Amino acid sequence: MRGGGGGGGEVEVKRVFIGAGCNRIVNNVSWGASGLLSFGAHNAVAIFCPKSAQILTTLPGHKAVVNCTHWLPSSKFLFKAKLLEQHYLLSGDADGAIILWELSLADGKWRQMLQLPQSHKKGVTCISGIMVSQTEAIFASTSSDGTACVWELVFPTTGSGDCKLSCLDSFSVGSKSMVALSLAELPGDSGQIVLAMGGLDNKIHLYCGGRTRKLVHACELKGHTDWIRSLDFSLPISINGEVNNIFLVSSSQDKGIRIWKMALRSSMSNGHGIDKKGEISLSSYIEGPVLVAGSSSFQISLESLLIGHEDWVYSVMWQPPLVASMEGDAYYQPQSILSASMDKTMMIWQPEKTSDVWMNVVTVGELSHCALGFYGGHWSPNGDSILAHGYGGSFHLWKNVGNDNWLPQKVPSGHFASVTDIAWARSGDYIMSVSHDQTTRIYAPWKVEAPLQDGEFWHEISRPQVHGHDINCMAVIHSKGNHRFVCGAEEKVARVFEAPLSFLKTLSNATLQKSCSSDDIMGDVQILGANMSALGLSQKPIYVQAVHEAPERSGVNGLDTLETIPDAVPTVFTEPPIEDQLAWHTLWPESHKLYGHGNELFSLCCDHKGELVASSCKAQSAAVAEVWLWQVGSWKAVGHLQSHSLTVTQMEFSHDDNFLLTVSRDRQFSVFSITRTGTGEISCSLLARQEGHKRIIWSCSWNPHGQEFATGSRDKTVKIWAIERDSIRQLMSLPQFTSSVTALSWVGLHHRRNNGLLAVGMENGQIELWNLSYNRADDGSIAAPGLATSLAVRIDPFICHASTINRLAWKKNEDDHMSMQLASCGADNCVRVFDVTVE
Template sequence: MTMQSSGTVGVKRVFIGAGCNRIVNNVSWGASGFVSFGAHNAVAIFCPKSANILTTLPGHKAVVNCTHWLPSSKFLFKAKQLEQHYLLSGDADGAIILWELSLIDGKWREVLQVPKLHKKGVTCISGIMLSQTEALFASTSSDGTICLWELVFPLTRNGDCKLSLLDSFSIGSKSMVTLSMAELPGTGGQIVLATGGLDNKIHLYCGGRTGKLVHACELKGHTDWIRSLDFSLPISINGDANNIFLVSSSQDKCIRIWKMALRSSITTGKGIYKKEEISLLSYIEGPVLVAGSSSFQISLESLLIGHEDWVYSVQWQPPLVDSVERDAYYQPQSILSASMDKTMMIWQPENNSGVWMNVVTVGELSHCALGFYGGHWSPSGDSILAHGYGGSFHLWKNVINDNWLPQKVPSGHFASVTDVAWAKSGDYIMSVSHDQTARIYAPWKVEASLKKGEFWHEIARPQVHGHDINCMAVVHGKGNHRFVSGADEKVARVFEAPLSFLKTLNNASLQKNCSSDDVLTDVQILGANMSALGLSQKPIYVHAVHEAPLRGVADGLDTLETIPDAVPTVFSEPPIEDQLAWNTLWPETHKLYGHGNELFSLCCDHRGELVASSCKAQSPTVAEVWLWQVGSWKSVGRLQSHSLTVTQMEFSHDDNFLLTVSRDRQFSVFTITRTGTDEISYSLLARQEGHKRIIWSCSWNPHSHEFATGSRDKMVKIWAIEKESSVRPLLTLPQFSSSVTALSWIGLQDRRNNGLLAIGMENGQIELWRLSYNRADDGSILAPGLAATLAVRVDPFICHASTVNRLAWRKNDEDHMSMQLASCGADNCTRVFDVTVE
């Protein structure tokens, strides 16, 4: 998994948390059994069986709008012998990339970039398999064009794919947002392409496998935008499999099923069309689709009404194995629909009357009013997956006889993740994001009798806020779990873990080391409630849990406050989205007022006594760093040094110094002196222009008074405090390929002369550098003093696909040969890596 230069450090992926882009055609469930989705500009792959994200594919420069597997779950019957599966992804710049997955070893590679014909974002990709090695796919864009491509897959691994453009045409000013393709039955290879969009009509195009597509007819009936289209495979009626069905959904809340029935051939013996055979009567019945030498009578089979909001997605159930002929497959008459009313429905015709009915309804009851962007069948048809407005997935499995139960799914932020930190105990990581949430991920250790190992899951969402969250700091020291967060407001907020979380954490770790029984008995708060405006979280006390579950007008409160109470829950298995969003909040205990602008950076000292905060600033007075005393939460200091925003701060590991770096290209070191009366004094030890551009990040050597700074000038510099009075430069690392945006330094093997510096960059790359010192007996550094070597450049397929915002090593006192590194980035991902030193 790594590209190594020294061979002594290994890095492997442990966990990826990511939310789904909130775009309609973003998700695809392939015949491989894996689900693909866009996470900002990365393509993420997750395995529904393990509920883990396996990898992210870097390559797109813009937000990923759509993904499509070849073969998709519809063509599972053609994929039985395939060792390679392929994935298409399209982005907001009009680029389309083809990826190859080897099922044998799980390795991915970028096969090719499709020639960029679209001038604007790709909105939909749809493809069909003609044979095991041939596929056709079409793409459409908001620039009003459709492109049709042929793909020939190689017979051997790592062979070349052949891509050829069959057709490209404009569809006018009203752009199309959905596509579906099918091979017409009984026509010897004629292709039909259905497209729909902003003009409320379904347009059908026909053509041969290699020829141009011709506009054949329009289907009218929907009264709002067409959002989704899907062709069935040929369906047998009266023993004749010459019928194909098209299902369409729209923002008019309706679903329409269109039947396309093959009529008798309309050619004479000499191959000349006899147009008069298409009678006027047939046009009264519905449009006629002429495809080569055949024609299809189109009629409206059914109109399905049941959803209460826009229907964003419809999909036929994938084909099933014929119970009589084992090698044969048949198309079930079953349709899955997903809507903004936060429900998915399965529709099937009644056996006797043939009337289509809603037979299954699943959904989420949540305070979030907006619902599902898409619904997808598993290849076997026993599971259904939705992706929603909150970037979340929702999975149901048919356990027995249409008893659909929710299943675990991966989760994560759906906007840039701005900060990440380890718990003081190292049991979990916490991240905050511009999606206005804070999330906690932990390894859920499963019993050895069931499975070996541990699987990471989101176990709590302690803060759901009304503003984008920019920074957070875990409070160290004794006592309960606490953290401070700063958002696009002038207030920092302090949160404390409730009893329900502490008990859930005990269940997750299987060993009762994260909270003693004393702490559990001391905590009187069970959970927290969200206020109506989403800004403050009120505590729910242990003795108050049996009160009425709804606050409202009956209680004499304002009607704005009519929101359901949370039900704080102790989980014995990882919670699902609905539980996370509502029942795992932490109560807010304090607000810290003082800053003049939006909060930008926070840090806590290692004793858990002081928290430092900074905000966005354009002047020296606003750029002050405030110090807060943990416990009383009083302001105990205002440090002036910088003239622009302080971008990051960190206390030295003995807590004697506070290092700050800023947009003004300078770093400052403050001495912090504590007196016995809980008072502190501070003074500016040094201020220096360290780089030629913004300094984004800093990190202290855990064993001494050296620190690193990283900047937009693509440089990392190491500095040392000389005799507690001045700062001198020690070393400048070779220039990097991209801006340095994150740093984190860890000591190795308890030796003061060895360490690993993790470096994160704007292009998403992460590198680990080994730093070793030549020290005298008194601890001072001898010239040349410091050597830096690249230990490992982490594989791009497990790195971020966009800016690395923060890196954090787990404090590991037991095993210095095996460590864990957490990272977060602008690609919406939170990651954990295992780092081993041989």
């Protein structure tokens, strides 16, 4: 997308990368007939492509956390999707709102079609839909307020038309909330729809009705002894040449899976459970209720009970029908069920050829250390891949590469809670992010030597820290030598981490050896990786020698077994790692702890020479609000800077490292002058303190080419200031923004000396880039006519964040290129990278 700006030339912004984790909610993921997957990432709907393992876009529009998504057509209706130019997606949130989105397959463009009339007063728990023709769908939604709604949706026949939506029925299901749904057309020519619902009362409720009439409660299926968690109807299955049977599979927190058979009464031989060979069939002993639908009636019986999972079974799903021919709607419904459980496994169940007894034929995921259970499992449209989403917001994908050999595949990954801080590596080869999900993650473009049409793809390549506290801030150390960073969490200690040898080698594989310059000397690094401690706080180093000498587990060494969870195996990766490897084998060792602050840490920054780190913590008084300065290397505290009375929210060193700027909740900013003596000692003095805004100041950023800086506040303003002769002068204030300003980052344009771009991030998730151009007098101060500003570009909401932006960071642009990269992170759990081209 492009934007013009006075004096600054045209600015073009492209999405490069989105990293996000999946909401930890059961019905959150859907695999569409389009081949794309949808999931809720906080209050945005994220779309990812399994082929490239990249998140393509996020859809902004929900005001609350997204609970469930559902494609129309879903993977079950691939055979009806051949002629569709548009596919549709439904998403429901924790406020009860449901939004319909349209995807144009030709150009991959999304648009929000409509928001459904608010029929649910509480969060939507499940959405399920079926295609009744090429252009018509029926879907149902349930909510924790005890209501269910059934809707009819008619798609436009031309590409530009609108959808027609009508509510067929809305009814209360009682005080016990329903959390699982499935819809189906009943076999035969009756045109009847059946809706199965299950939830907290341990029963499956079946509702029946025509397409235009209201649904009536037909019967209940009892058998499960705990909450029903998932329901799925098959398409009609052919038995003995007759397609008069439909199956319903249900799963529950009682760890069991039940398969229910619904057979058209007229098709049952003389109706007494005696099959064609004259033998009494098992169904006569376990016949359930009769479902009356219009003029037809269906005998329900329990076909099978599947026991195999050791924990709650959160989802069950029939394998999508296989398209029998390219012409018409012919299909074949395989008898194959996928189940996903909190016991960290997914299983595929099929009936044995000879006895028809349902057996578990495939189990995946059982070796996982880190998934902490699966919230749902999904088939790909053609049935050759299965995907689970787990407790840690993670995806796990397996593909059948032949003969039931299921191998793990690459998937997108990301944080599953607010991302609080982000920074570029000193070399610019990767970005590092920290989050309230208690992890630190590293993302990098993985370069491939073979010429790919789409260029390089970004992936998570390391998870240096898996912690026991929510992480609030981090700073990359810019001095030469090994990669290091400091991070601060909901504890009073800052922790210093150093890259192990396994990471340096993985990074050189990702960048094709470009980054291993002489200052990253791998030969000096004796630490191969790190182990997690029992409480998840300190990460212990694993030394290179220790790997060759197997440690003895007996005697005195045996006492140490409680210190570490199962030993990590530091690994050098030649392709992007998958979730299990990331969470276990890519940790960095902790080298120092910095003690001193009285409360949990809130912000950190490092100077540009890599000699000093500044830290601040949450504060309600001037004594606690002081900023500590630490010397890199010795890690001694070399300064305590007192100026503010409340939490210092952000700090930044000027680019010549002579000044430290701090902004605070007390609405003031301070500038400290830093002098270094020849002996390496540091002295600091307060140059100025000033009330800058009417509300909390959230962010600040220095001009890379001068002594000007910007501050951004909750009062929706950005002000530009300059240091002149030991005092501070306000140069200007940008026009008022539509939302609180929460993040700022100023970058200089090398090809235009006195120009810069200021990235402004807001509470509503929007990012704007502003051109700043200025004239300098001989003494370096800004001369008349002063500073000129213009809006260069407002980034498209579909590639922006859907919630508060916590940090923006430009990649250091050493070359004289017009193309730059901007990284951002936000409360929508997302990390994003944009390409910004200035013409």
